[in-house]
Amino acid sequence: MNKTEVIARRILGWKLNRWDRWYDPEQGVFIHDFQPEESLDHALLIVKRLKSFGYTYTATEEHEVCFNDVCENGDTLAQAITNAAFTLADNSTIDDGWL
Template structure:
């Protein structure tokens, strides 16, 4: 699984309906894969921020290239990329120590 697929499945709970679209059970809608690009689109990355806040994570950023959820901090060339990297670190179970969550 790539980074976006891990986030879509493990954070949002979306299922891949076809090779080119996700199904969001919570909102009962299809999301084309091409329309969810959080690494490149800050609005999409902010959807991740809001979802993780709903799940109890605290979000902090330097506003430019670093994003933190609780004690999980990651950087990126852009804020959107940093948010995506931090979310991936959380969603990829093997990369975050249990006590940080």
């Protein structure tokens, strides 16, 4: 799985409906062309979701962010958020309640 898939599945709890469309079962909506590294609006969905799980979001520098003690940077704020979320999701034990 790539970064987007890991984040969509493990953090947001979405299911892949088609190659270009995700389904959010909590909201009952389809999300087209989810690109959190490219779109700040998409990246902020990740921030909102992680905050709901109790993570603290901090932007430490222009393009560096932290979720609790997991910090990453990127060329843009959206990339930094995506990188930090991916590191968190890929390297942490995810509670079954997330899925």
